[in-house]
Amino acid sequence: MTWAGVTIALVGALGYALGAALQQFEAVTEGASLKLMRRPRWWIGGIIGFTGASLHAVALSLAPPGRRAADQRGDAGVRGAAGGDAARQAAAPGGDPGGRSRWPSACSG
Template structure:
């Protein structure tokens, strides 16, 4: 069952990578990267369906195998996404680009595996939901503002990081709903960070540095979820030098991606 879970998670990563590459291809260089404009593009919608399929397969894999096997397979989507995106833009990924992506993936796998498993249900009070949305919202606004003055690669990274923060807040809220009991007020709040994250991500994709934006998203999303879990749900954080080394590896790989991934826009 563990082998089957790994295979399903790997296929899910491929679907997720394909969806992200398709959506970036449609958003890149677009004069109107807003959701309303993108929703009229069949290829962008196909990318969304592919992402949903990848997420569904990841959930199935988690039901069949341990987290320590399934999660690293999920990180492989970065290595799949770069060649797919390059092919859509009519080029081949460079060795330096793939090496940088592998460094990011290795650091992210280390961070994911070092996070201690939580015990007990995740309960979030209404005041915690307000704090969650406020902190995520302020962080996203600051990152959005910083992106306006950044270079293209920096803009893609900051916008995607903001999207990852909002997705991490969404994941925390979903977990509180599933583990701590359903609440209609939480359900009403759930679409807000999710939609804002999707909009911000399309802005990041529109810049053109797909490798940078996708890597930044993959880093910010789980780290934000872990931070909110510790801040609001009382979950444990990893300790020691290993998490620091993994974070440094991930940061170094992202910087290398920013220097090696070319600007890709549609004309």
């Protein structure tokens, strides 16, 4: 699935580039005005660019779940005797499992 997503993303990027190039060519030739609306090549460039954006959305839907999904499940890649507790303990303020700060109380204000 991942290779299909990468391939679709590359084709989508090519669509973005080709669509932008067609629209830029028409804008330079005709000038940036409402006359562009009458140019079929400008519309074709817009359609190709929109198709590229759509292909990127499809490619993202084929991507494997990211690290955030793993964090929400509780298995953030930290394994061992503590299970997933090591990640939660490391995330405590100051890195202390008890939630105590590393700084002496005189420094805390």
